[in-house]
Every structure is written in structure tokens, then in C-alpha cells.
Amino acid sequence: MNNTTKQRPIGVFDSGVGGLTNVRALMERLPMENIVYFGDTARVPYGVKSRATIETFTAQIVDFLLQNEVKALVIACNTIAAVAGQKVRSAAGNMPVLDVITAGAEAALQTTRNGHIGIIATSTTVNSNAYARAIHSRNPDARVQSQACPLLVPLVEEGWLDHEVTRLTAREYLKPLLADDIDTLVLGCTHYPLLKPLLREEAPGVTLVDSAL
Incomplete structure (x- = not known):
């Protein structure tokens, strides 16, 4: 990983504020890393929405994070990981994708x-x-x-x-x-x-x- 890539942030996303628990854990383990967090508080909760809706919202969030030139993605939302995890990995290409x-x-x-x-x-x-x-x-x-x-x-x-x-x-x-x-x-x-x-x-x-x- 070159220096330019190292300086790029880690993208963490969730349906609302809950994923901040993941951000806190990441900051404790990786204090030198920059983090971009997206919490979709305008459309929370995701857990009662259809698969198609969750996949659409997820694609929008991933696009936003990729525009912010993140070097890795953390799916902090269990619902997204459960129904759209593969879609996220496809969109991310070779980028590391972790999920809860x-x-x-x-x-x-x-x-x-x-x-x-x-x-x-x-x-x-x-x-x-x-x-x-x-x-x-x-x-x-x-x-x-x-x-x-x-x-x-x-x-x-x-x-x-x-x-x-x-x-x-x-x-x-x-x-x-x-x-x-x-x-x-x-x-x-x-x-x-x-x-x-x-x-x-x-x-x-x-x-x-x-x-x-």
C-alpha cells in the first residue's frame, strides 16, 4: 500500500447512529487512521424495509464513500450486511470490505x-x-x-x-x-x-x- 493510499480514510456506514459503536472500536485499535462515517438517519430504520430498497440506499451510500476516496469499507449495519453485502463487495472491487x-x-x-x-x-x-x-x-x-x-x-x-x-x-x-x-x-x-x-x-x-x- 503506497503512502497516498495509506492516508486515505476508512469508510464506515450504517442506517443511523448505531454504527458509531464501530467507529469507536476502530479508533481504539487504529488511532492513526482517518474515518469517514455515513449514518443514514434520514431513512432509518432499515430493518423493516424491502431488500430492493435497502440495496438502492446502500448503492447510494457506497457511491458517496467511493467519491470520498476511501481505501476500505466497513459495513456497520447488520441489515445491510445481511441483504446487500455482496452488492457492496462487487461495487468495491479489490477494496477490502469488512462486515459486522x-x-x-x-x-x-x-x-x-x-x-x-x-x-x-x-x-x-x-x-x-x-x-x-x-x-x-x-x-x-x-x-x-x-x-x-x-x-x-x-x-x-x-x-x-x-x-x-x-x-x-x-x-x-x-x-x-x-x-x-x-x-x-x-x-x-x-x-x-x-x-x-x-x-x-x-x-x-x-x-x-x-x-x-
């Missing part, structure tokens, strides 16, 4: 002790089965249960991180996963790490895996 689903699957398998892994994510991410595929490709014996949590992103975007409404909503979503004796919970949306304190209280004894880390 691969990272989250690997971290979950390193963390679990009983092989029972829970996934909470948007409806689109859950319906894509991307996490289960990524985990089973590495360990076919792992037991994966996914739960769509469509109400959590709007609550996080509203700033209701420790609101009683958010707590009761999360409790309902977690019930079937906890009944399945999961010991590891993947936060399959970059908004969810902002709910870590609440989720720890509602799922005691379960290790939370943040795919941004």
Missing part, C-alpha cells in the same frame, strides 16, 4: 460454552438467516435461535436507553431466547450495544457479544 456479521459470528463461537447462541436483530436481518449461516459454516453443531426486535432501533434513536417502555419491550423479545438456555447473545444490530446495561439486567448470566468489537 462475520465478526459477530466468530466472536459468538469463541464466547459460548454450551453451544446455545441467541441472536437479536432487525426483522430483515433475522429473515435473511445470515447469522445462523455464518455460525453454522464455522460450527455446524452450534444451536442458534434468532429473535427479530423491530421496536428496539426506534427506541434507541429516540434516546430511550433506560426507559421503562424499552425495558419491557426487551424483556418480551428475550423471553424465548432465555427459555432456550442460551449462554451467549449476539447484539445483531449496531444500535443494540447502546442498550447493554439494560440487556445485562434482563439477561443475567448471559454473555453479550457486540459485533462491533
Whole structure:
């Protein structure tokens, strides 16, 4: 990599503010790197939109980042990674493309002790089965249960991180996963790490895996 390329920024993108959790992790590990962040707060949430819509929005974001001459792309949005990851890689050509689903699957398998892994994510991410595929490709014996949590992103975007409404909503979503004796919970949306304190209280004894880390 020549010096000109080295000085170019890393492009990170998400459907909203959630991907800033990835930016923070990147800044801790790569303090000398420049980062261009695109959070599509005007059109959040993505997790309830159609595949075609997500692919269209994603193409627009990638075009913007490529115009900013980024040297690598980080798909910080689980929904985009699940349904448009290949489109991003095609548009990027030889440029490195990293995504949160691969990272989250690997971290979950390193963390679990009983092989029972829970996934909470948007409806689109859950319906894509991307996490289960990524985990089973590495360990076919792992037991994966996914739960769509469509109400959590709007609550996080509203700033209701420790609101009683958010707590009761999360409790309902977690019930079937906890009944399945999961010991590891993947936060399959970059908004969810902002709910870590609440989720720890509602799922005691379960290790939370943040795919941004």
C-alpha cells in the first residue's frame, strides 16, 4: 500500500447512529487512521424495509464513500450486511470490505460454552438467516435461535436507553431466547450495544457479544 493510499480514510456506514459503536472500536485499535462515517438517519430504520430498497440506499451510500476516496469499507449495519453485502463487495472491487456479521459470528463461537447462541436483530436481518449461516459454516453443531426486535432501533434513536417502555419491550423479545438456555447473545444490530446495561439486567448470566468489537 503506497503512502497516498495509506492516508486515505476508512469508510464506515450504517442506517443511523448505531454504527458509531464501530467507529469507536476502530479508533481504539487504529488511532492513526482517518474515518469517514455515513449514518443514514434520514431513512432509518432499515430493518423493516424491502431488500430492493435497502440495496438502492446502500448503492447510494457506497457511491458517496467511493467519491470520498476511501481505501476500505466497513459495513456497520447488520441489515445491510445481511441483504446487500455482496452488492457492496462487487461495487468495491479489490477494496477490502469488512462486515459486522462475520465478526459477530466468530466472536459468538469463541464466547459460548454450551453451544446455545441467541441472536437479536432487525426483522430483515433475522429473515435473511445470515447469522445462523455464518455460525453454522464455522460450527455446524452450534444451536442458534434468532429473535427479530423491530421496536428496539426506534427506541434507541429516540434516546430511550433506560426507559421503562424499552425495558419491557426487551424483556418480551428475550423471553424465548432465555427459555432456550442460551449462554451467549449476539447484539445483531449496531444500535443494540447502546442498550447493554439494560440487556445485562434482563439477561443475567448471559454473555453479550457486540459485533462491533
